[in-house]
Amino acid sequence: MKKISLILALLVVLVLCMPVMAADPIKICQVTDTGGVDDKSFNETAWNGVLQAEKEFGVEGVVLESTSDADYAPNIEQFIDDECDLIITVGYMLSDATIAASDAYPDFKFSTIDASISKPNTVDQVFQTDEAAFLAGYVAASVTKTGVIGTYGGMCIPTVTIFMDGYARGAAYYNETHDTNVKVLGWDVEKQEGTCVDSFDDLEKGKQVTITMMDQGADIIMPVAGPVGGGTIAAMEDRGSGYVIGVDSDWYYAYPENTDMILTSVVKKMDSTTLEVIKSVVDGTFKGGLIVGTLATKGVDLAPFHDLESVVPADVIADLDPIREKIISGEIALNPAFKQVK
Structure with missing residues (x-):
């Protein structure tokens, strides 16, 4: 009996001394x-x-x-x-x-x-990126020196054209409230058609479409094309002029060597x-x-102007919060075709 008790005691000690296997991480x-x-x-x-x-x-x-x-x-x-x-x-x-x-x-x-x-x-x-893109279009229309701004997409799919539509509507709202006639290249709100380069990775296509738009007078362009937008930066570097509006992330940090060109960005908080x-x-x-x-949930927004805040008119900066509230309340109506349902 003593032997059995001793064996059991030893087994208990062995079990207690065995290393505990950690669970695999999720x-x-x-x-x-x-x-x-x-x-x-x-x-x-x-x-x-x-x-x-x-x-x-x-x-x-x-x-x-x-x-x-x-x-x-x-x-x-x-x-x-x-x-x-x-x-x-x-x-x-x-x-x-x-x-x-x-x-x-x-x-x-x-x-x-x-x-x-x-x-x-x-x-x-x-x-709901059209909400934040509306703000970007409003700002771009206020900053342009030529009266022409542009946008283009990687592919004309809903998650791309939603940016372009909001941007064009924001510029139109600036025209309406300031009695101006800023022209938007790359997206037609009435026809719901725009310029897309059929690529999310060919920077040369971004560069060429930017050159075309700059030749037509555009001095601010919002590329909705992922890395292809780097081609827009390259084209503007070559010209020595122009501002870029980034998308998805804050391009001020994504392109630290080009901060003097990044006016702002339409940010999605996917992280x-x-x-x-x-x-x-x-x-x-x-x-x-x-x-x-959405703007209401802070899931989308306009990035800070960083080093270029001085080029944005002070009254336009002051307008942004009231415009945000009007978009959130529905007083400013965007394209219902792009409404994300919840």
């Missing part, structure tokens, strides 16, 4: 579009949300970069094989691949950025919304649905 996996994770735009901003989650929640972040649309589905499948706890797909162009995967793997959790696929296992992150979705996975409250970033 794996958060992001698939980029063809712009890549260092695009100074929405892929990078979303990834910053994942990096923040690594610091705050101890999750493991993994990214796969797509070099063409043929990579979208295989990259998602790779993350299914890796048993990721959340798969984030960035960009409207990944919609079809994400729909297929969310249907095929209902037990996996997904989150889209700039797409609304309405699946029970997916949180869609969408942004914050991505962090919000990851937190729901960590604390077990994840539920499919929709997150809409």
